[in-house]
Every structure is written in structure tokens, then in C-alpha cells.
Amino acid sequence: MFKLTSVLSLFLLIQSFGWAKIQDEPREKRQTEKLHITLLYESLCPDSRNFMHQLGPVYEEFQNYIDILLVPFGKSKSEGNGAIFHCQHGPAECQGNRLQSCVINSTGNQAAQVKFVVCQMLAPDYSRVDECASEAGLVTDVDHCVTSETGTKLQLQAELVTKRYSPSFVPTIVYNGVFNQQLQDHSIRDFRSTVCHLLRQQNLLPSGNSICQ
Numbered sequence: 001m002f003k004l005t006s007v008l009s010l011f012l013l014i015q016s017f018g019w020a021k022i023q024d025e026p027r028e029k030r031q032t033e034k035l036h037i038t039l040l041y042e043s044l045c046p047d048s049r050n051f052m053h054q055l056g057p058v059y060e061e062f063q064n065y066i067d068i069l070l071v072p073f074g075k076s077k078s079e080g081n082g083a084i085f086h087c088q089h090g091p092a093e094c095q096g097n098r099l100q101s102c103v104i105n106s107t108g109n110q111a112a113q114v115k116f117v118v119c120q121m122l123a124p125d126y127s128r129v130d131e132c133a134s135e136a137g138l139v140t141d142v143d144h145c146v147t148s149e150t151g152t153k154l155q156l157q158a159e160l161v162t163k164r165y166s167p168s169f170v171p172t173i174v175y176n177g178v179f180n181q182q183l184q185d186h187s188i189r190d191f192r193s194t195v196c197h198l199l200r201q202q203n204l205l206p207s208g209n210s211i212c213q
């Protein structure tokens with residue numbers, strides 16, 4: 001009987017250690033929290049294209065601290081539940097948005113998504129799908145996605161996300177799900193310093209980290 005109780009208390013002791021560990025976890029998780037960025041853009045838009053010159057290097061430098069959702073839709077509109085899409089820069093832009101949706105959806109690797117999108121947006125003829133995919137380390141078999149309902153579904157999803165913010169300017173950059181005009185204007189001028197400002201303000205940099213200095 002005595003033995004059984006000691007086994008039981010030993011068990012409870014181990015349990016409470018285990019419990020303490022579990023309770024500690026949220027604190028550790030908070031330190032790895034990231035700044036969430038939603039980028040609303042469209043494939044043939046010169047301002048979106050310009051922004052890619054900032055996005056590439058900033059993402060590369062800050063990828064441990066930011067989390068980005070790329071939404072290629074902009075001022076497009078669907079009709080008949082995706083039977084037709086109308087895009088600001090014409091049908092070629094719709095194709096570009098759809099293709100980018102498909103490539104973005106083909107990988108959970110955000111660094112690869114960004115690499116592909118930046119590369120393709122900055123390609124002189126806006127094409128180079130294969131070159132950009134291989135540069136990003138992606139397999140490009142997105143033909144099925146582009147020509148099927150999957151592509152339509154992804155563009156309808158992009159439309160839903162975009163509508164949440166009803167952007168008046170493309171690209172629109174949203175931080176942590178809340179649009180702010182001042183942050184938008186700063187981001188267009190200097191994305192890096194805006195990201196630094198927010199990382200510091202929201203305490204998302206480990207103490208002693210000098211990335212923003």
C-alpha cells in the first residue's frame with residue numbers, strides 16, 4: 001500500500017513537471033511571433049511591380065520575423081462565381097494573377113513564393129515562368145491548376161481576401177490584418193523602415209538583436 005502511494009506521488013510529481021513545461025510554452029511561442037503582412041497586388045500593375053524591388057530584399061533580410069500572404073488580385077472583379085474575371089490591365093493580367101495564385105498555392109514555402117513572385121513580376125516581359133520557378137526551387141507543373149476550377153477557386157479566394165480591405169491603391173500592404181493609410185504610404189516609400197518600426201513597436205525582435213539598427 002505504501003509503495004503504491006509513493007509510485008502515485010512520483011507519478012504526480014512527474015505530471016506536475018510536465019505541466020509546468022506545457023505552461024511555459026506560450027511564453028516561448030510569443031517570442032517567435034511574427035509580423036503578419038498581407039500584400040494585395042496585381043500582376044501587370046507598374047506600382048506592384050515597383051514594390052517588388054523592395055519586397056525581395058526586405059523579405060530576405062526579415063524572413064525570420066515576418067509572415068507574408070501574397071494576394072494577386074488587386075482591382076479585378078469576378079462575374080458569375082468566377083465564370084469570368086475582369087482585370088484592371090486586361091485579360092493578360094487575369095492570366096498572370098491566376099498563374100501566380102497557382103504557383104503560390106503549390107508550395108507552403110513562403111521564401112519560395114516570394115522569390116517566384118518577385119522574379120516573375122520583375123521579368124522584362126512579365127513571363128519567365130519556368131526560369132523564375134527554377135530560381136525559386138519550385139516544380140512548375142501548374143498547367144492543370146491554371147486551366148481548371150482550381151485556378152478559379154484560388155482567384156475567388158484572393159478576391160475575398162482583397163475585398164476585406166477594398167484597396168483604393170494597388171499594391172496595398174496590410175499589417176496584422178488592419179489597413180492603415182499612414183503605414184501604407186510609408187511602406188510604398190520605404191518598406192524596410194516601416195517593417196522595422198512595426199517590429200520594434202510590437203516587440204517582435206529578440207532583445208539584443210541589431211537587425212534594425
Ligand SMILES: *[C@@H]1O[C@H](CO)[C@@H](O)[C@H](O)[C@H]1NC(C)=O
Nearest residue numbers: 104105106107108109154157
Ligand atoms: C492550396 O489551396 C487549397 C484550397 O484553398 C488549400 O486547402 C491548401 O492549403 C493550399 N496549399 C498551399 C500550399 O497553400
